Amino acid sequence: MxxxxxxxxxxxxxxxxxxxxxxxxxxxxxxxxxxxxxxxxxxxxxxxxxxxxxxxRRSRMIGLIVPDITNPFFPELARAVEDVTNAKNYTFILCNSDDQVLKEKNYIDVLRKKYVDGFIIVTSTLTNDHLEGINTPVVALDRNFEPDIPCVSADNYHGAKLAVEHLHNIGCKKIAHVAGPEFVMNAQHRLRGYLDMVADKPFFSEDLVVNGDYHLQNAKEATMNLLKAHPDIDGIFVGNDLMAVGVLKAAETLAIKVPDQLSIVGFDGITLGETTSPALTTIAQPIYDMGAKATNLLMDMIEGKPVEETEYTFPVQLVERESAKKGMMLSE
Incomplete structure (x- = not known):
């Protein structure tokens, strides 16, 4: 040789x-x-x-740390990261943290020893204190991290308002919310968007909000209890599409017809929503564009280029399918 x-x-x-x-x-x-x-x-x-x-001390590798690889949202993000890194002759290492701070810290420590050139992190647990002394570039994705760390995310608050507005406009009279984990910032923004739309409505009570923890089975169980306690609920805004599948399963178990008796709107726009029966109406994030933006931003930082902005917020859009009723738009 x-x-x-x-x-x-x-x-x-x-x-x-x-x-x-x-x-x-x-x-x-x-x-x-x-x-x-x-x-x-x-x-x-x-x-x-x-x-x-x-x-x-350069590896042409970056680390992508996500909280739950079983959620289809994150593989779709990872595909964008892979495409951009490959195009720039980099590779990436995918790490699943289960939203555990110790796992996230361990991944960062191990990859730094391998001279990884940068990190894209989806975290709800790390803080600047955990990254003290780390000079490797970091970009936060999907969830805000720290003010001085660049972040790429979607407009979660506006998206939530858009979902509730749609349910109201198609005639829903009692709208509930299946929320994500309380400690996750994007779940907080989606909950706030829901509350700002319904807090002054006659039907609203705090027990119309239940937690599905961004997991299908948890969302199914929470929704079944919710619908048993409030059988007159006719609209549900769900904090992500994976939980929305659980809501569909809960309705099926309780013999509630979707969308005739119950309209459901999810959030994310993952491909899975197109395959459910009925197909899922959702607030779609530009998942691929977000992953690509975060990766290109990280590449600029690795190459020493200046970062002009520290927060990049992508717009969202309503994608109408079959899990929510069609009907004439009603005025507020």
């Missing part, structure tokens, strides 16, 4: 020149660069990536 010395000899240059070409570090005139690359190609030289990483 040819070595870097063989390449240098073949190209009639120094080993240091070959190293500068390989690491894209330092000046090499174009003729010399082409000569070195030609020798590398002819000799089929394969650089020692481990040695390069140790020398440059």
């Amino acid at each position: 040819p070595t870097i010395k063989d390449v240098a000899k073949h190209a009639n240059v120094s080993v240091a020149t070959v190293s500068r070409v390989l690491n894209e570090n330092g000046y090499v005139n174009e003729d010399t660069r082409e000569k070195v690359l030609e020798s590398i190609n002819k000799l089929d030289y394969q650089p020692n990536e481990l040695a390069r990483t140790l020398y440059t």
Whole structure:
């Protein structure tokens, strides 16, 4: 197997020149660069990536930490991260944290030892204190992190209001909410959007809000108890699409017809919502665009480019399918 010395000899240059070409570090005139690359190609030289990483302290790898890989929302985000990293000759490592701060800290510590170049983190538990002394670039995705860490997310508050407004406009008289975990910021924003739309309505009471923890089975059980306690509920805004599937299952178990008796609107816009029966009306986030934006932003930070903004909020849109009634739009 040819070595870097063989390449240098073949190209009639120094080993240091070959190293500068390989690491894209330092000046090499174009003729010399082409000569070195030609020798590398002819000799089929394969650089020692481990040695390069140790020398440059750069791995061309980034870490993506997500809280629940079983939620289809996160694989859809990961696909965007993969596409962008591959296009820029990077790779990424996907880490599932289960929203546990110790797992998140451990992933960060392990990957830093492997000279990972940056992190995209979806977290509701880490704080700046946990990242003290870490000079590796970090971008927060889907959930706000700390004010000085760039964040890419969707307009969760407006999306929640849009969902409740739609349920009201199609004639729903008693609208409930299946919320995400209380400690997750995007769940808090979606809950606040719901409350701001219904708090002054005659039907509203605090027990119309139940927690599904962003899990299908938890949402199903919470919804069954909710509908048994309030059989006159005719509309539910659900904090994410995975929980909305649980709400559909709860209605099916209780023999409640969707959308004739109960209209359901989810949040996320994951592909799963197109496959349910009935298909899920939802507030769609631009999931791929959010993942791509976070990755490109991280790449800029790795390359030392200035970050002009620290918060990027993507708009959302209502996608009407079959889980909510159709009807004439009614005025407020």
